């Protein structure tokens with residue numbers, strides 16, 4: 001079998017989470033992952049598909065899922081057994097600051113001569129500091145790394161040089177760090193493909209399902225994403241993916257959309273092989289009327305059996321829902337309003353719509369074929385007080401009443417945790433938003449992740465709501481919202497009772513940890529380990545049950561038939577000699593921007609081993 005060119009590894013948030021006693025809290029309650037954030041970036045799939053299209057072999061290994069699924073899964077042995085041309089590790093979300101670096105260290109321990117490449121938004125933000133770590137050779141910056149990564153792999157295989165590869169930061173033999181221009185920021189997303197048929201083919205080829213599943217319970221709930229664009233037109237203060245962040249840190253001045261017909265093709269591929277819901281991310285309404293019309297008409301023609309859900313960044317109007325209703329049998333909507341209080345929402349940067357408009361939008365959706373409307377609130381926002389967080393409950397109850405207690409509306413609240421996004425306006429200028437940062441550098445964040453509870457892990461403190469108050473107010477609001485949902489019948493009584501017990505236990509555990517933290521440092525570790533089993537149980541989910549987030553999924557005979565067909569075709573193909581197209585892609589030649597000494601690049605000194 002041909003040698004693998006690139007192994008893409010996804011680490012857990014904290015590498016040794018199986019040994020440590022950390023109360024991660026409700027940090028991941030609103031996403032399908034557990035608190036170790038085992039989901040890998042969608043970009044793993046687009047990078048792998050693009051490289052394979054250019055004749056390279058790529059393998060995705062989700063170490064975090066493997067570690068969650070098997071308590072004794074030996075990461076070191078697994079890494080030792082790999083032998084690619086290069087390893088890629090994602091540090092896209094900053095909560096992976098600990099795990100990703102520890103995994104890179106293991107790679108270097110067992111493969112000192114194999115290059116280690118980092119990528120993702122957080123890697124791009126901290127690229128110089130990251131490249132100063134002994135275990136990191138290259139950092140590929142930006143939101144579109146498929147082409148430069150392919151050129152890098154060809155260069156590592158002796159075809160080309162790294163000197164002019166765009167978006168690359170790398171270490172030279174003398175330890176200096178070279179920063180190349182961020183010259184590859186394509187205007188559209190048409191040359192890449194979030195193709196689930198590629199994922200299915202690679203599973204069949206590698207005879208390995210578990211290594212590449214996107215998150216722990218994916219096989220039970222195979223939700224698939226469809227990505228409309230890279231970038232965003234909005235300016236939310238704490239978001240590291242805002243228009244400001246993309247422009248200031250990732251070189252993107254204009255949102256890159258995927259053509260609607262390609263997006264429809266991506267969705268058709270999901271529907272062919274995977275029975276789960278399709279979640280269309282990144283608000284396609286940003287692309288304008290013509291795009292919307294073409295996309296929805298195209299999806300309509302697919303006669304979707306899988307449920308489809310849309311994320312919107314502002315509440316759509318009546319004519320849009322009428323259009324959806326005309327073309328789709330069924331759809332769901334999700335909007336993060338962050339706060340019910342328009343003054344807080346304005347401080348956050350969501351002044352482009354009001355809650356009155358949201359209410360009107362929900363009513364219109366529910367009367368025009370929407371089968372479910374999810375509304376998300378958050379605590380920890382600029383200028384938000386604990387009282388305002390608690391008021392969410394009364395507001396949510398009132399909203400149900402105004403909508404005739406319609407059970408298709410689901411409301412959730414969670415904290416902005418663990419981190420304020422690096423590269424957001426609030427991270428770059430905390431004082432303007434009433435925040436103080438507890439950590440600035442990558443290394444400081446890596447260390448914060450080892451604190452015993454989410455309240456201590458957070459990288460910010462808000463003047464209007466200190467962390468202790470924020471934790472209490474968040475639990476109160478979650479408890480209240482859970483009761484409101486139970487009263488109305490949005491969640492059943494047993495589920496609501498379980499959530500109530502869990503929130504109570506989580507608060508108790510937080511108090512226990514606070515108590516332990518007042519003790520002498522040498523006793524802390526021991527006492528924390530004594531409560532580990534209890535903390536691990538509470539970490540699964542706090543403020544709601546994961547299943548509350550789920551849209552329905554069902555397996556149809558047609559999906560089984562399509563997968564069986566693909567299995568046969570892929571196996572026949574592997575018997576034939578591979579005939580790869582192996583020309584490196586052409587892109588801009590980048591200039592060297594600067595050379596930095598490792599001392600100047602590292603945040604607060606190099607990480608201790």
Ligand code: B12
Nearest residue numbers: 033037039041042043088089090093094119120144145241
């Ligand atoms: C869609 C999305 C999600 C989806 C994720 C889907 C997925 N699997 O990728 C969901 C809803 C699940 C999600 C979850 C979370 N998200 Co989110 N998400 C977004 C959003 C809206 C769009 C992301 C996007 O467009 N990606 C496209 C591009 C940029 O990324 P990509 O294609 O995956 O990867 C490319 C590059 O990043 C790079 N790359 C990535 N990894 C690697 C690795 C290597 C080796 C290389 C070379 C390159 C590389 O190359 C790829 C291909 O070109 C952004 C906001 C925004 N406007 O960007 C927030 C954002 C990325 N999310 C964010 C956060 C904080 C989270 C959560 C931690 C929130 C939480 N507490 O639960 C979780 C983490 C979940 C987990 N890992 O388990 C922050 C990240 C800030 C930061 N720097 O840490 C952002 C910026 C804004 C926000 N607050 O929501 N998210």
Ligand code: SF4
Nearest residue numbers: 232234236239242313
């Ligand atoms: S929170 Fe959403 S809408 Fe706001 S800037 Fe970030 S990605 Fe855009």
